Amino acid sequence: MVQELFDRASANLNNELPFVLYRKPNEAVLNGVFQKDNQIYSVVDFSETGFVFAPFDLGSQPILLKTDEIIKAPIEHMGISLAIVDEISLLNESEKADYLILITKALKVINEGELDKVVLSREIVINDEVSPINLFQNVLDIYPQAFCYIWHHPKVGTWIGATPEILLKSRGTQFTTMSLAGTQSSNEFSKPKWSEKELNEQQVVTDYILDALKNEVVSLKVSEVTSIEAGQLWHLRTEINGVFAPNKFGDVLRALHPTPAVCGTPIINAKKFIDENENYERSFYTGFLGELNFSTELARNKNRRNQENSAYRSVVKNSELFVNLRCMQIRKDTISIYVGGGITSDSRPESEWNETVLKSNTMFRVLNHK
Numbered sequence: 001m002v003q004e005l006f007d008r009a010s011a012n013l014n015n016e017l018p019f020v021l022y023r024k025p026n027e028a029v030l031n032g033v034f035q036k037d038n039q040i041y042s043v044v045d046f047s048e049t050g051f052v053f054a055p056f057d058l059g060s061q062p063i064l065l066k067t068d069e070i071i072k073a074p075i076e077h078m079g080i081s082l083a084i085v086d087e088i089s090l091l092n093e094s095e096k097a098d099y100l101i102l103i104t105k106a107l108k109v110i111n112e113g114e115l116d117k118v119v120l121s122r123e124i125v126i127n128d129e130v131s132p133i134n135l136f137q138n139v140l141d142i143y144p145q146a147f148c149y150i151w152h153h154p155k156v157g158t159w160i161g162a163t164p165e166i167l168l169k170s171r172g173t174q175f176t177t178m179s180l181a182g183t184q185s186s187n188e189f190s191k192p193k194w195s196e197k198e199l200n201e202q203q204v205v206t207d208y209i210l211d212a213l214k215n216e217v218v219s220l221k222v223s224e225v226t227s228i229e230a231g232q233l234w235h236l237r238t239e240i241n242g243v244f245a246p247n248k249f250g251d252v253l254r255a256l257h258p259t260p261a262v263c264g265t266p267i268i269n270a271k272k273f274i275d276e277n278e279n280y281e282r283s284f285y286t287g288f289l290g291e292l293n294f295s296t297e298l299a300r301n302k303n304r305r306n307q308e309n310s311a312y313r314s315v316v317k318n319s320e321l322f323v324n325l326r327c328m329q330i331r332k333d334t335i336s337i338y339v340g341g342g343i344t345s346d347s348r349p350e351s352e353w354n355e356t357v358l359k360s361n362t363m364f365r366v367l368n369h370k
């Protein structure tokens, strides 16, 4: 029963023990991973098994939740109508002024030729005391198409999110990733019309991913660009599939993260600009999270004799990692929502501000949903 999972998670919160609850996009199963002690375990080379929670900056080691106990329960798809855009985000004039200055500075560096694209972001702090489990139930109700999660470690913090972006999904040596960028509000019924600016911004991400992967993989296949809905937003998405050589998962992951959907190009300059100019610590926002090296046992050929023989069974390793976007951090009496957007030479500061307001509504709806 799903209530058992929520109760278990509440007990872990009270007893200061780590856990994560998550539901994959369009699935009707809630998964719970519960760690028995409160140690911080790290991921060293991505050969480990567990639920990984990685920061934007891999200079700090990703955290691994041990799968001491895994519980799954069926959960109903709620799916609340998202036709109406509610501008919930609070307008803070000084936050806006600071953000416009940041974008203007980035545009100057782009025009000087040091950067092609940089993803800039901000933290919105709200003073409120909330129940994390109740908020997570709202996330599940509102965003059936997203990867929805609540992650808690007593020594690290509590995060909640509903992300539309796969970073790397693999089954054995087959993998999928995506290039996601470009944002429009989905308050209209028809599909959006994309401007050159948005198409270019997304193409930059696709080109970067293809280039980053070319020496790491055996084969690559690229889909058409499509428009996808994420909550009340539209994005442009290209799917990239392929095969990597055995034991190359960690290399592929390191080649991908951070993509220009969360950092920029050239990557070194973009990272430097972010570190020096965003005046807050991203920590786990724009990092990644999900299942790392979970095993599935495959029965080979059921018609063969001696099928009970273990020689006819094989184990495949699966990983499913998502970019930590549309998320918030819950503290005792404050909540931080994190939002950003890609800046290119065609960006206008005011529109970029508006885009972060739109993105912030993904989590504001969760806070205001009764």
Ligand SMILES: C=C(O[C@H]1C=CC=C(C(=O)O)[C@@H]1O)C(=O)O
Pocket (backbone or CB within 6 Å): 119, 121, 165, 180, 181, 182, 183, 235, 260, 261, 262, 325, 326, 338, 339, 340, 341, 342, 359
């Ligand atoms: C950085 C964020 O979104 C990224 C993913 C999709 C579209 C984006 C954009 O249009 O700028 C961003 O690259 C965020 O939601 O905070």
